[in-house]
Amino acid sequence: EPEVTQTPSHQVTQMGQEVILRCVPISNHLYFYWYRQILGQKVEFLVSFYNNEISEKSEIFDDQFSVERPDGSNFTLKIRSTKLEDSAMYFCASSEAGLARNEQFFGPGTRLTVL
Amino acid sequence: AQSVSQHNHHVILSEAASLELGCNYSYGGTVNLFWYVQYPGQHLQLLLKYFSGDPLVKGIKGFEAEFIKSKFSFNLRKPSVQWSDTAEYFCAVKGGNQGGKLIFGQGTELSVKP
Numbered sequence: 001e002p003e004v005t006q007t008p009s010h011q012v013t014q015m016g017q018e019v020i021l022r023c024v025p026i027s028n029h030l031y032f033y034w035y036r037q038i039l040g041q042k043v044e045f046l047v048s049f050y051n052n053e054i055s056e057k058s059e060i061f062d063d064q065f066s067v068e069r070p071d072g073s074n075f076t077l078k079i080r081s082t083k084l085e086d087s088a089m090y091f092c093a094s095s096e097a098g099l100a101r102n103e104q105f106f107g108p109g110t111r112l113t114v115l
Numbered sequence: 116a117q118s119v120s121q122h123n124h125h126v127i128l129s130e131a132a133s134l135e136l137g138c139n140y141s142y143g144g145t146v147n148l149f150w151y152v153q154y155p156g157q158h159l160q161l162l163l164k165y166f167s168g169d170p171l172v173k174g175i176k177g178f179e180a181e182f183i184k185s186k187f188s189f190n191l192r193k194p195s196v197q198w199s200d201t202a203e204y205f206c207a208v209k210g211g212n213q214g215g216k217l218i219f220g221q222g223t224e225l226s227v228k229p
Contacts (some may be wrong), residue, residue, distance in 0.1 A: 004158075031215070043159075043205060045216040056216055091159065093217075103149075104217060106159040 001027045006092050006105035009105045012113045013082055021110045023092030025032065030097040032075045033104060034067065036088040050097070058073075068107065082114045117142045119208050121220035128196050129228050136191040136223050138206035148189040149207040149217065150180055159205065165189065176200070198229045 034046040093104040122137035150162040163174025170182040
Protein backbone atom coordinates (compact mmCIF):
# COMPACT_ATOMS: atom_id res chain seq x y z
CA GLU A 1 0.00 0.00 0.00
CA PRO A 2 1.40 3.43 -0.90
CA GLU A 3 2.42 5.60 2.03
CA VAL A 4 3.80 9.00 2.88
CA THR A 5 7.43 8.94 3.93
CA GLN A 6 9.43 11.52 5.88
CA THR A 7 13.11 12.08 6.51
CA PRO A 8 14.86 12.35 8.83
CA SER A 9 12.97 10.65 11.63
CA HIS A 10 14.78 12.79 14.19
CA GLN A 11 16.62 16.08 13.68
CA VAL A 12 18.61 17.85 16.36
CA THR A 13 19.72 21.41 15.67
CA GLN A 14 21.05 24.47 17.42
CA MET A 15 18.86 27.51 17.89
CA GLY A 16 19.21 29.89 14.94
CA GLN A 17 20.12 27.18 12.46
CA GLU A 18 18.12 26.37 9.35
CA VAL A 19 16.49 22.96 8.97
CA ILE A 20 14.78 21.29 6.05
CA LEU A 21 12.29 18.53 6.70
CA ARG A 22 11.55 16.28 3.78
CA CYS A 23 8.45 14.41 2.74
CA VAL A 24 7.55 12.17 -0.17
CA PRO A 25 3.76 12.24 -0.59
CA ILE A 26 1.78 9.45 -2.21
CA SER A 27 2.50 9.66 -5.92
CA ASN A 28 -0.95 10.44 -7.34
CA HIS A 29 -1.89 12.91 -4.62
CA LEU A 30 -2.15 16.60 -5.39
CA TYR A 31 -2.74 18.25 -1.99
CA PHE A 32 0.06 18.39 0.54
CA TYR A 33 0.10 19.50 4.15
CA TRP A 34 2.34 20.08 7.12
CA TYR A 35 1.16 19.74 10.68
CA ARG A 36 3.06 19.85 13.94
CA GLN A 37 2.54 18.52 17.43
CA ILE A 38 4.38 20.07 20.34
CA LEU A 39 4.82 17.51 23.11
CA GLY A 40 1.63 17.17 25.10
CA GLN A 41 -0.37 19.44 22.82
CA LYS A 42 -2.75 19.13 19.87
CA VAL A 43 -1.78 18.34 16.32
CA GLU A 44 -1.84 21.79 14.66
CA PHE A 45 -2.20 22.68 11.00
CA LEU A 46 0.67 24.66 9.50
CA VAL A 47 0.15 24.89 5.75
CA SER A 48 -1.51 23.32 2.74
CA PHE A 49 -0.08 23.31 -0.78
CA TYR A 50 -1.70 22.70 -4.13
CA ASN A 51 -0.70 23.34 -7.70
CA ASN A 52 2.71 24.63 -6.64
CA GLU A 53 1.45 27.26 -4.30
CA ILE A 54 0.29 27.66 -0.73
CA SER A 55 -3.49 27.32 -0.55
CA GLU A 56 -3.86 28.00 3.16
CA LYS A 57 -1.59 28.70 6.11
CA SER A 58 -2.05 29.11 9.82
CA GLU A 59 -0.88 31.96 11.99
CA ILE A 60 1.94 29.70 13.16
CA PHE A 61 3.34 29.63 9.62
CA ASP A 62 5.18 32.94 9.73
CA ASP A 63 8.06 34.23 7.65
CA GLN A 64 10.57 31.81 9.12
CA PHE A 65 8.70 28.92 7.48
CA SER A 66 8.57 28.05 3.81
CA VAL A 67 7.47 25.07 1.74
CA GLU A 68 8.60 23.85 -1.62
CA ARG A 69 8.02 21.07 -4.07
CA PRO A 70 11.44 21.05 -5.67
CA ASP A 71 10.74 18.13 -7.99
CA GLY A 72 7.94 15.73 -8.84
CA SER A 73 8.19 13.73 -5.65
CA ASN A 74 9.50 15.71 -2.67
CA PHE A 75 7.69 18.25 -0.51
CA THR A 76 9.84 20.16 1.95
CA LEU A 77 9.35 22.37 4.99
CA LYS A 78 12.14 24.81 5.72
CA ILE A 79 12.54 26.60 9.02
CA ARG A 80 14.99 29.43 8.46
CA SER A 81 16.13 30.30 11.95
CA THR A 82 14.96 27.76 14.47
CA LYS A 83 13.76 28.71 17.93
CA LEU A 84 13.46 26.57 21.03
CA GLU A 85 9.67 26.61 20.66
CA ASP A 86 9.92 25.00 17.22
CA SER A 87 10.77 21.72 18.94
CA ALA A 88 7.92 19.42 17.96
CA MET A 89 6.91 16.45 15.86
CA TYR A 90 6.28 17.57 12.29
CA PHE A 91 3.86 15.52 10.18
CA CYS A 92 3.48 15.66 6.44
CA ALA A 93 0.21 14.55 4.84
CA SER A 94 -1.20 14.25 1.36
CA SER A 95 -4.59 13.72 -0.24
CA GLU A 96 -6.10 13.17 -3.64
CA ALA A 97 -7.85 16.07 -5.29
CA GLY A 98 -11.43 16.11 -6.37
CA LEU A 99 -13.53 15.56 -3.29
CA ALA A 100 -13.72 17.37 0.02
CA ARG A 101 -14.14 14.08 1.81
CA ASN A 102 -10.86 12.65 0.64
CA GLU A 103 -8.74 11.29 3.44
CA GLN A 104 -5.42 12.84 4.36
CA PHE A 105 -2.68 10.23 4.65
CA PHE A 106 -0.01 11.01 7.21
CA GLY A 107 3.68 10.26 7.30
CA PRO A 108 5.47 8.92 10.39
CA GLY A 109 6.72 12.36 11.40
CA THR A 110 10.05 14.06 12.01
CA ARG A 111 10.91 14.85 15.60
CA LEU A 112 12.70 18.20 15.64
CA THR A 113 14.69 19.09 18.73
CA VAL A 114 16.08 22.62 18.95
CA LEU A 115 18.80 23.11 21.56
CA ALA B 116 -13.40 29.90 15.71
CA GLN B 117 -13.25 26.30 14.62
CA SER B 118 -12.36 23.90 17.41
CA VAL B 119 -12.55 20.27 18.46
CA SER B 120 -12.80 19.11 22.04
CA GLN B 121 -12.13 15.61 23.31
CA HIS B 122 -13.44 15.09 26.80
CA ASN B 123 -11.09 12.44 28.06
CA HIS B 124 -7.35 12.87 28.24
CA HIS B 125 -6.53 9.34 29.37
CA VAL B 126 -8.84 6.34 29.54
CA ILE B 127 -7.87 3.04 31.14
CA LEU B 128 -9.97 -0.05 30.44
CA SER B 129 -9.73 -3.77 30.89
CA GLU B 130 -9.98 -6.05 27.88
CA ALA B 131 -13.55 -6.73 26.74
CA ALA B 132 -14.83 -3.49 28.28
CA SER B 133 -16.86 -1.16 26.10
CA LEU B 134 -15.37 2.09 24.91
CA GLU B 135 -16.84 5.48 24.19
CA LEU B 136 -14.63 8.49 23.51
CA GLY B 137 -16.31 11.85 23.36
CA CYS B 138 -15.73 14.46 20.67
CA ASN B 139 -17.48 17.79 20.23
CA TYR B 140 -16.75 20.32 17.55
CA SER B 141 -17.46 23.92 16.80
CA TYR B 142 -17.70 24.72 13.12
CA GLY B 143 -20.07 26.86 11.07
CA GLY B 144 -20.91 25.05 7.86
CA THR B 145 -20.68 21.65 6.25
CA VAL B 146 -18.25 19.44 8.10
CA ASN B 147 -16.41 16.27 7.44
CA LEU B 148 -15.52 14.34 10.59
CA PHE B 149 -12.71 11.92 11.22
CA TRP B 150 -11.22 9.72 13.88
CA TYR B 151 -7.53 8.97 13.58
CA VAL B 152 -5.52 6.52 15.67
CA GLN B 153 -1.83 6.59 16.48
CA TYR B 154 -0.42 3.30 17.77
CA PRO B 155 2.82 3.55 19.78
CA GLY B 156 5.67 4.42 17.46
CA GLN B 157 3.48 4.61 14.38
CA HIS B 158 1.94 7.34 12.28
CA LEU B 159 -1.62 8.63 12.30
CA GLN B 160 -4.04 6.26 10.60
CA LEU B 161 -7.65 6.83 9.67
CA LEU B 162 -10.17 4.82 11.71
CA LEU B 163 -13.34 6.17 10.13
CA LYS B 164 -14.91 9.22 8.58
CA TYR B 165 -18.31 10.85 8.15
CA PHE B 166 -19.39 13.06 5.27
CA SER B 167 -23.09 12.64 4.78
CA GLY B 168 -25.87 10.09 4.93
CA ASP B 169 -26.18 7.55 7.72
CA PRO B 170 -24.92 9.26 10.90
CA LEU B 171 -23.67 5.94 12.25
CA VAL B 172 -20.42 5.13 10.50
CA LYS B 173 -18.39 1.98 10.82
CA GLY B 174 -14.64 1.92 10.57
CA ILE B 175 -11.80 -0.51 10.79
CA LYS B 176 -11.11 -2.87 13.69
CA GLY B 177 -14.69 -2.85 14.97
CA PHE B 178 -14.87 0.88 15.70
CA GLU B 179 -17.91 2.99 14.95
CA ALA B 180 -18.90 6.59 15.50
CA GLU B 181 -22.18 8.45 15.59
CA PHE B 182 -22.65 11.96 14.25
CA ILE B 183 -25.27 13.85 16.25
CA LYS B 184 -25.71 17.17 14.50
CA SER B 185 -27.85 18.74 17.22
CA LYS B 186 -25.14 18.07 19.78
CA PHE B 187 -22.18 18.84 17.50
CA SER B 188 -20.79 15.50 18.56
CA PHE B 189 -19.00 12.61 16.89
CA ASN B 190 -18.32 10.04 19.61
CA LEU B 191 -16.21 6.97 18.95
CA ARG B 192 -17.36 3.58 20.24
CA LYS B 193 -16.24 -0.01 20.35
CA PRO B 194 -18.26 -2.71 22.13
CA SER B 195 -15.28 -4.75 23.33
CA VAL B 196 -11.73 -3.42 23.41
CA GLN B 197 -8.59 -5.47 23.06
CA TRP B 198 -5.09 -4.90 24.39
CA SER B 199 -4.03 -4.06 20.82
CA ASP B 200 -6.35 -1.03 20.87
CA THR B 201 -3.91 0.72 23.21
CA ALA B 202 -3.13 3.93 21.31
CA GLU B 203 -3.87 7.62 21.10
CA TYR B 204 -7.13 8.60 19.39
CA PHE B 205 -7.69 11.91 17.67
CA CYS B 206 -10.96 13.40 16.55
CA ALA B 207 -10.70 15.88 13.67
CA VAL B 208 -12.98 18.10 11.64
CA LYS B 209 -12.53 19.46 8.14
CA GLY B 210 -14.56 22.02 6.29
CA GLY B 211 -16.48 21.03 3.19
CA ASN B 212 -13.91 22.21 0.67
CA GLN B 213 -11.26 20.43 -1.30
CA GLY B 214 -7.87 20.36 0.32
CA GLY B 215 -9.15 21.84 3.55
CA LYS B 216 -7.12 21.66 6.75
CA LEU B 217 -7.88 19.21 9.52
CA ILE B 218 -8.53 20.64 12.97
CA PHE B 219 -7.66 18.15 15.65
CA GLY B 220 -8.79 17.59 19.18
CA GLN B 221 -6.18 17.20 21.87
CA GLY B 222 -6.27 13.43 21.70
CA THR B 223 -7.29 10.69 24.11
CA GLU B 224 -4.77 8.15 25.27
CA LEU B 225 -6.37 4.73 25.65
CA SER B 226 -4.65 2.09 27.75
CA VAL B 227 -6.16 -1.39 27.69
CA LYS B 228 -5.07 -3.76 30.45
CA PRO B 229 -4.82 -7.43 29.49
